[in-house]
Amino acid sequence: MSGRITKKEKERIQKILDLLDEHYTREYKCYLNHETPWQLLIATILSAQCTDERVNLVTKDLFHKYTSLEAFASADQKELEQDIHSTGFYKNKAKNIIACTNMLLKEYGGQVPENIEELTKLAGVGRKTANVIRGNIYHEPSIVVDTHVKRISRKLGLTKEEDPVKIEFDLMKVLPKEHWILFNIQIITHGRGLCTARAPQCEQCFLKELCKERK
DNA sequence: CTCCCGATAT
DNA sequence: ATATCAGGAG
Numbered sequence: 001m002s003g004r005i006t007k008k009e010k011e012r013i014q015k016i017l018d019l020l021d022e023h024y025t026r027e028y029k030c031y032l033n034h035e036t037p038w039q040l041l042i043a044t045i046l047s048a049q050c051t052d053e054r055v056n057l058v059t060k061d062l063f064h065k066y067t068s069l070e071a072f073a074s075a076d077q078k079e080l081e082q083d084i085h086s087t088g089f090y091k092n093k094a095k096n097i098i099a100c101t102n103m104l105l106k107e108y109g110g111q112v113p114e115n116i117e118e119l120t121k122l123a124g125v126g127r128k129t130a131n132v133i134r135g136n137i138y139h140e141p142s143i144v145v146d147t148h149v150k151r152i153s154r155k156l157g158l159t160k161e162e163d164p165v166k167i168e169f170d171l172m173k174v175l176p177k178e179h180w181i182l183f184n185i186q187i188i189t190h191g192r193g194l195c196t197a198r199a200p201q202c203e204q205c206f207l208k209e210l211c212k213e214r215k
Numbered sequence: 216c217t218c219c220c221g222a223t224a225t
Numbered sequence: 226a227t228a229t230c231a232g233g234a235g
Contacts, residue, residue, distance in 0.1 A: 147232085
């Protein structure tokens, strides 16, 4: 039993992609402010269950205080906890950032790896964070299944799965590879603006005809 | 599966 | 008061 896509489904998906391209950016923009790959890695670790807006507020000061991988690797954990406190889960995040930066220095020569297997070996780095790095830093086709991509992909009928990894593989099957990174960026823009979890603006939504949950 | 967890919108 | 936010580890 193959998961082959019918012509009709393919056309539906292309219509979704076209409408997204029409309304949102085609740039590979990143909502998490950073200047270096390792800064994006830390920002993404901090972004777990936290708005990117909040993360940017915290990293603005954080990256001025800790200006290198070495600075994070040798940070005092309690002090770092206070520095990132408002992002939530601050004890785990501080511990992971210190462990992760030490691993980068000791095992990867201070370079952020490109490979997903190597990335997910890092403390605090799962598939979502690894795919953010792959897409944004290395521009390798990758799909980031965050809360927005999960919610909206299901609404658009692109997957019926709950598990983020299964959703990632469903989307890889269904979306043209050259659209993976842009789809992510555009869906996150959509999820932050129109199709929010608590109060989606369905009447103003340009995808309402294609939505399975439209009221 | 549970736990980690603050800030904000509803 | 409660749901939600660019999740990950044990």
